[in-house]
Amino acid sequence: MELLIIFISASIVNNFVLSYFLGICPFLGVSNKLEKAVSMGLATTFVMVLAAMVTWLINNLILIPFNLPFLQYVSFIIVIASLVQFVEMFIRKTSPALYRALGIFLPLITTNCAILGLALMSVLREYSFIQSLVFGLAAGLGFTLALCIMAGIREELELAPIPEPFKGAPITLIIAGLLALAFMGFAGLITG
Amino acid sequence: MATNKVKRTLFFEFTKGLWNESPVFRQLLGMCPTLAVTTSAINGFSMGLATTFVLVCSSTIISAIRKLIPSQVRIASYVVIIATFVTVADLFLKANFADISKALGPFVPLIVVNCLILGRAEAYASRHSPLPAFVDALGMGIGFTFALLVLGTIRQIFGTGTVFGLISFEPWVIMILPAGAFITLGFLIALINFLKQSTKKKELAPACEVK
Numbered sequence: 001m002e003l004l005i006i007f008i009s010a011s012i013v014n015n016f017v018l019s020y021f022l023g024i025c026p027f028l029g030v031s032n033k034l035e036k037a038v039s040m041g042l043a044t045t046f047v048m049v050l051a052a053m054v055t056w057l058i059n060n061l062i063l064i065p066f067n068l069p070f071l072q073y074v075s076f077i078i079v080i081a082s083l084v085q086f087v088e089m090f091i092r093k094t095s096p097a098l099y100r101a102l103g104i105f106l107p108l109i110t111t112n113c114a115i116l117g118l119a120l121m122s123v124l125r126e127y128s129f130i131q132s133l134v135f136g137l138a139a140g141l142g143f144t145l146a147l148c149i150m151a152g153i154r155e156e157l158e159l160a161p162i163p164e165p166f167k168g169a170p171i172t173l174i175i176a177g178l179l180a181l182a183f184m185g186f187a188g189l190i191t192g
Numbered sequence: 193m194a195t196n197k198v199k200r201t202l203f204f205e206f207t208k209g210l211w212n213e214s215p216v217f218r219q220l221l222g223m224c225p226t227l228a229v230t231t232s233a234i235n236g237f238s239m240g241l242a243t244t245f246v247l248v249c250s251s252t253i254i255s256a257i258r259k260l261i262p263s264q265v266r267i268a269s270y271v272v273i274i275a276t277f278v279t280v281a282d283l284f285l286k287a288n289f290a291d292i293s294k295a296l297g298p299f300v301p302l303i304v305v306n307c308l309i310l311g312r313a314e315a316y317a318s319r320h321s322p323l324p325a326f327v328d329a330l331g332m333g334i335g336f337t338f339a340l341l342v343l344g345t346i347r348q349i350f351g352t353g354t355v356f357g358l359i360s361f362e363p364w365v366i367m368i369l370p371a372g373a374f375i376t377l378g379f380l381i382a383l384i385n386f387l388k389q390s391t392k393k394k395e396l397a398p399a400c401e402v403k
Contacts, residue, residue, distance in 0.1 A: 019370045021228035023330055025307055026218065070283070073301050081350055084385040110267075113224045113305040120298045163382075165389060169380035177374030184369065 003134045006127075010135050011142035016114050018146055018180040023114035028145060028172055039152035040108075041144025045137065047087060047109050048118055055119035056129055056192050074079055076119050084110045085118030115142055149179060202327050215308050216377075217384050218338035222308035225254025225299050226340060227373040231351070236344025242275030242285065242300060246277045247331045247336075255325035257316040258380050270313045271304065278303045310334060332377045346376055 016022045030040045056077050063069055088106045092099045109115065118139050120131040127177070153175055162171050199264045215221045219262040225243065254261075261269045293300065303309065310331055313337040317325040322359050349355055351372065353363030366372045 021224050021370065021373070022302075024223040028223065058240060072281060073279050073304055074272060077271050077275050077304050078268070082273060086259070111305050111307055111310060113302050116303055116305050117298055120301055124298065165382045165386035166378075167385075170378040170385065173374045173378030173381065177378065179373045180369075180371040180374055181366070184371065 007138040010138035022117040031150040033153040037147040043141025048140040206331040224393040230344040233344040236340035244333025251317040251329035313369040
């Protein structure tokens with residue numbers, strides 16, 4: 001039950017993109033085509049789950065026993081960067097088709113603040129191993145959901161007559177604002 | 193003459209970050225903290241200062257050791273340098289400004305992945321000597337702080353319904369919610385695009401007549 005609450009809270013109610021503003025760069029950058037958005041979202045979800053696992057292990061098995069929490073940021077970001085590199089190499093060796101689909105997006109994920117934000121937040125909330133795993137999965141799926149909705153709207157938008165100064169980033173930001181407003185409707189779903 | 197030229201270029205490096213290549217309004221870099229912490233002017237301002245500190249220190253250090261870093265592992269080395277300074281800034285804020293540190297929450301450590309800092313390191317500091325890199329970082333940092341301050345002030349004024357206690361009106365709650373951040377920034381960028389386009393037209397108009 002507790003896991004279900006974490007899942008719904010991280011994926012819908014407190015959506016990473018629309019209420020924590022994590023991962024805005026890919027959200028604005030790759031949300032122009034639905035197909036790209038799906039690939040990017042799934043790649044990010046995959047890395048998020050792995051990162052949630054690995055950073056939990058590092059924090060609880062290395063940093064806390066040796067009293068080194070001030071090394072958190074440095075160690076987390078190195079782990080995430082190498083994890084992304086490793087995933088890229090692994091996918092290239094095992095599944096070239098998947099690599100072609102995700103390839104160019106993988107390096108971008110390192111600088112996606114959603115990943116580091118996820119790691120830091122699960123430390124802050126003192127989640128257990130299973131809880132941070134679920135949290136990572138939910139946050140990733142929520143990110144994918146937001147990206148896909150946005151991409152769908154932007155595909156339609158290409159045909160719409162938008163005033164000249166609003167073209168590009170401004171209209172995307174305003175739509176994101178309206179989406180955030182819509183997602184606020186889920187706030188009553190979970191209390192606390 | 194030579195010193196004059198150096199001075200002018202340094203001045204140019206400094207001012208480009210303020211307006212022409214303003215990190216938030218023109219390059220759309222560092223959007224996550226821009227949107228997340230600007231619920232009030234003071235939060236935006238302190239986030240801007242923290243980012244400027246990290247940006248200036250890491251750019252200077254990176255440009256000083258740029259010839260020692262092998263190009264294959266440069267991104268990883270930059271990230272380690274940046275993360276070190278972020279830890280310094282975070283501990284400093286926690287020790288001296290506990291309230292602000294609490295309000296900014298996880299966004300202080302997230303300066304590590306602010307694309308503005310890595311972007312300047314990769315695009316500028318890795319190719320220039322420390323002095324221009326320092327000036328460039330300072331300009332970009334001030335431009336970033338300015339953008340955050342503007343956004344924070346607008347959201348605070350509408351969100352709390354008072355203009356520094358002078359005039360008061362019904363507060364727009366949406367402005368301090370996440371949705372308000374997106375919408376305010378969207379309109380601000382549109383306004384700047386509009387200004388840019390109208391000045392460009394004025395500049396182009398006489399040239400067309402001559403032709």
